[in-house]
Amino acid sequence: MRYAMVIDTLKCVGCSDCVVACQTENNVPLGYCRDWVTETVDGAYPNVELELKSERCNHCDNAPCVRCCPTGASHIVEGGIVLVTDDECIGCGACIESCPYDARYQHPEGGYVDKCTFCHHRLEKGQNPACVEVCPTKCMYFGDLDDPTSEVSELLKTRKHKVLAPEAGTSPNVYYLIK
Amino acid sequence: MQEEIFVSGRHLPNIDPHLEIWHWEISLYLFLGGLAAGVLFFAALFYLLKKEDEMPATVKYAPIIAPIALVVGLAALFFDLSHKLYVWQLYTTIRLESPMSWGAWVLLITTPISILWVFSYYRETYPKLEKKLQTFKMLKFLEPFEKFLIKNRKVMALALLPLTLILGIYTGILLSAFNARPLWNNAILGPLFLTSGLSTGAAGILLFTKNHFERTLISKIDLALIFIELALIIHMFMGMYAGSQVQLEAMQILIGGQYTVMFFVFVIILGLIVPFTLELTEIIGFKVPIIAPALLILLGGYVFRMVMVNAGQLTRYLY
Numbered sequence: 001m002r003y004a005m006v007i008d009t010l011k012c013v014g015c016s017d018c019v020v021a022c023q024t025e026n027n028v029p030l031g032y033c034r035d036w037v038t039e040t041v042d043g044a045y046p047n048v049e050l051e052l053k054s055e056r057c058n059h060c061d062n063a064p065c066v067r068c069c070p071t072g073a074s075h076i077v078e079g080g081i082v083l084v085t086d087d088e089c090i091g092c093g094a095c096i097e098s099c100p101y102d103a104r105y106q107h108p109e110g111g112y113v114d115k116c117t118f119c120h121h122r123l124e125k126g127q128n129p130a131c132v133e134v135c136p137t138k139c140m141y142f143g144d145l146d147d148p149t150s151e152v153s154e155l156l157k158t159r160k161h162k163v164l165a166p167e168a169g170t171s172p173n174v175y176y177l178i179k
Numbered sequence: 180m181q182e183e184i185f186v187s188g189r190h191l192p193n194i195d196p197h198l199e200i201w202h203w204e205i206s207l208y209l210f211l212g213g214l215a216a217g218v219l220f221f222a223a224l225f226y227l228l229k230k231e232d233e234m235p236a237t238v239k240y241a242p243i244i245a246p247i248a249l250v251v252g253l254a255a256l257f258f259d260l261s262h263k264l265y266v267w268q269l270y271t272t273i274r275l276e277s278p279m280s281w282g283a284w285v286l287l288i289t290t291p292i293s294i295l296w297v298f299s300y301y302r303e304t305y306p307k308l309e310k311k312l313q314t315f316k317m318l319k320f321l322e323p324f325e326k327f328l329i330k331n332r333k334v335m336a337l338a339l340l341p342l343t344l345i346l347g348i349y350t351g352i353l354l355s356a357f358n359a360r361p362l363w364n365n366a367i368l369g370p371l372f373l374t375s376g377l378s379t380g381a382a383g384i385l386l387f388t389k390n391h392f393e394r395t396l397i398s399k400i401d402l403a404l405i406f407i408e409l410a411l412i413i414h415m416f417m418g419m420y421a422g423s424q425v426q427l428e429a430m431q432i433l434i435g436g437q438y439t440v441m442f443f444v445f446v447i448i449l450g451l452i453v454p455f456t457l458e459l460t461e462i463i464g465f466k467v468p469i470i471a472p473a474l475l476i477l478l479g480g481y482v483f484r485m486v487m488v489n490a491g492q493l494t495r496y497l498y
Contacts, residue, residue, distance in 0.1 A: 036189035068356060070279035071268040088268050091261030093200040094279050100359035100496040102198070105191045111262035165496045167423070168358060 002145040003079040003118055005132070006152045006161070007054055008177040011139035014039055014052035018131035018140065022056075025119065025130035029108050034116040035131055051178070054131065054140065057082060057103040057116035058164060058172030065095035065104065074113070079144075080173055081120055086112045100168040118142075145173075198360075198492035204259035206485040209350045210379070211252035212286075213372060213480065215245040216347035217380015219293055221397070223339035226332060236387035237397065239300045244383045245293040253286065278353040285349065289342045292335055299328040299335075347376040354491060362429035363491040365418050371411040375480055378404040382454075382476035385469050394469060398458045401476070405455045412447070429494035438490045446486060450479010 014037050022028060022035050035056035042049040059082045066074045066082060073088035074095050084095075084104075089112035096104045096113065104115040119129035127133070132140040143152035152175075155161075160179035163172040193199045222242045225231070231238045260266060270287065274280040302309045302325075312318050328335075351372030354363040381401040388394040419430040433442050454472035461467040 032191055033189055064357070064359060067276040068279065070274060070277045070283055071265075072272050072274060073268070087265060088271075089262050090265050090268055091263070092279060093259070093261070094277070094353075094357075096194065096200045097198065097492070098357045098359050102191075102194050102359075102495065105194055106200070106261045108192070111260075112265075168496055 001079040003059065003081055003123070003173065004143065004145045004152050004156075005056075005118070005129070005174045006141040006143075006155050006177060007174065008139040008141075008155075008159075009051050009053045010177065010179075011137045012037075012052040012054060013137055015136060017134050017136055018054045021130040021134040022116070022119075025122075026117070028114075032105055032108070032114075034103075034114070053176055054135075055101065055103075055164070056131070056174065057099075057118075058101055058170065058174045059116075059118060060173065061171035062169060064098040064100070064168075064170060068094045068098045070094065077120070079123075081118050081123075082115075083117055083120060084113050084115065086110060089113050100165045100170060197495070201488055201492065202259065203485070204255040206481070206488040208252040208255045208259075209372070209484040209488065210481040211248040211255075212282075212350050213347055213376025213484075214379045214383055214477070215248040215252070215289075215293065216343040216373075217377040218242055218248075218383050219245045219289070219296070219339050219380075220343040220347070220377060221380060221384055221400075222296065223336035223343065226336045227340070233390075234393045234396070236389065236393055237384050239304050241384040241387040242293065242300075243297050243304075246290065246297055249286065249290045249293055253290065278349050278356055281345065282349045282353065285342055285345050289339070289346055292339060292342070295328055296332075296335055296339070299325065299332060344373065347373040350376070354487065357491075359496060360429075360491045360494050361422075361425040361496070362419075362432065362494040363487070365415055365422075365426075367411055367415045367418060368487075371408065371415060374404055374408045374411060375483060378408060379477055379480035382473040382480075385473040388469065395462060398462055398469075398472075401472075402455060402458055402462070405451050405458075405476075409447075409451055425494070425496055428497075429491075432490045432493055433486070437493065438486050441482060442486050442490075445482040446479050449475055450482060451476075454479070 016037050019033050019035055019037060023033060026034060028034055035054055037052065037054050040051040042051065059080055061080060063076065063082050066076055070092060071088050071090060073085045074082065075085065076082055091106055091111045091113065093106065096106070104113050107114040122129060128142050132142045141152050141155060143150040145153055147153060155177060156175060159177045161175045161177050163175055189195055218241050221237050225234050225237045257263060257266060269280070269283040273284060348369045351369035355365060355368040358364045378401055381397050381404060384397050385394065388397060416430065419426045432438050454475040457467050457472040461469065
């Protein structure tokens with residue numbers, strides 16, 4: 001089992017529904033978010049390209065946050081999902097410093113570090129992550145890369161894609177379709 | 180080609196627009212940890228070289244800095260944790276991949292040894308205190324323990340040598356292990372922090388020296404350390420010049436950006452070159468109050484940590 005998220009940048013309209021869905025589903029404290037939308041403008045008029053995409057924790061195979069965690073609170077569970085155990089986290093901030101995607105934050109009330117879980121609690125019930133579920137343009141896909149017939153595997157086989165900051169050496173599991 | 184990135188819906192406190200997760204507590208600890216490591220390293224080294232009587236400041240008097248620095252530093256670290264009650268979780272596991280985990284364990288061993296080392300000398304170093312303590316009869320039970328410690332100073336010294344080197348170098352490795360922060364992510368930072376820690380340790384010892392032989396020897400060692408430190412800083416810049424775009428941008432903060440004045444005036448000039456010159460003129464034979472270079476080195480050491488911690492958090496991957 002190797003969970004992955006595939007996001008079609010050509011279909012994303014940048015509505016931020018995924019952000020609100022996540023905040024609601026996961027009780028994200030006010031002013032915080034576990035996913036966000038970026039807008040990249042490339043080129044100069046009249047040859048301008050616009051890319052919209054929803055970003056979050058990349059659940060990296062080679063996760064720097066897991067490596068630098070002094071207590072083992074940051075860990076990888078089955079399917080390659082990176083999670084934080086609240087009551088093992090001391091709030092030292094090392095994982096926040098280590099993340100090239102700045103995907104983690106300190107929970108303002110709890111003090112522990114928090115981030116996207118790929119909606120682990122929903123996956124256990126056989127549901128998709130909240131962000132994927134609500135996307136109005138259906139530009140987000142979630143599935144198992146070890147299964148060659150899954151929708152995500154098929155998309156990565158047929159479409160041109162990229163990951164974020166591959167030079168950071170993290171082997172991310174969130175893919176972006178770019179063509 | 181122009182590229183602009185707008186991030187919408189994300190204004191995470193302490194993270195956007197750039198990280199502010201580690202504050203003054205971390206820089207203070209990195210400085211105090213290095214200082215304690217330096218002081219204890221020289222104490223253990225010269226004890227093992229049997230220079231106890233020729234170099235009393237190094238072996239007996241200056242080590243009082245170490246437990247104070249470590250306790251204050253650890254308090255600062257604790258203060259910086261955001262989930263404080265769970266701090267004991269550090270000691271439920273040993274994680275070799277996490278420099279912070281080694282640091283936690285090394286501190287757990289080194290801090291008590293530093294206290295025991297100072298305690299084993301208190302009759303010689305603090306005769307007034309020793310007179311007062313004798314009136315407290317309840318402390319009498321500590322006497323056999325004290326004798327045991329005095330007998331085992333060699334064991335403590337042998338343990339301190341590797342422990343202080345790990346303590347001194349791990350603070351640098353801790354930062355250099357974060358490849359998400361290009362300014363930190365260079366392998367020279369470990370040796371650089373170790374050298375700087377040893378140099379601040381030597382400066383701390385200089386404040387306690389009374390005899391000429393000891394002062395000259397420690398000054399000479401410090402001169403060598405400052406020279407190595409300058410070389411390592413040049414080495415760091417050269418490495419970054421030859422690095423990728425993110426490293427070039429990271430270096431810009433130090434050589435032509437927000438922290439340039441802080442770094443060159445306080446670290447390079449006041450913290451290294453001026454004390455180097457002062458120590459050299461003192462060794463040649465001119466009268467220089469030793470407190471001047473020593474305090475400058477300590478100041479430079481602290482500002483260096485502060486600049487590295489703050490500037491490092493300004494740097495990131497662009498994607």
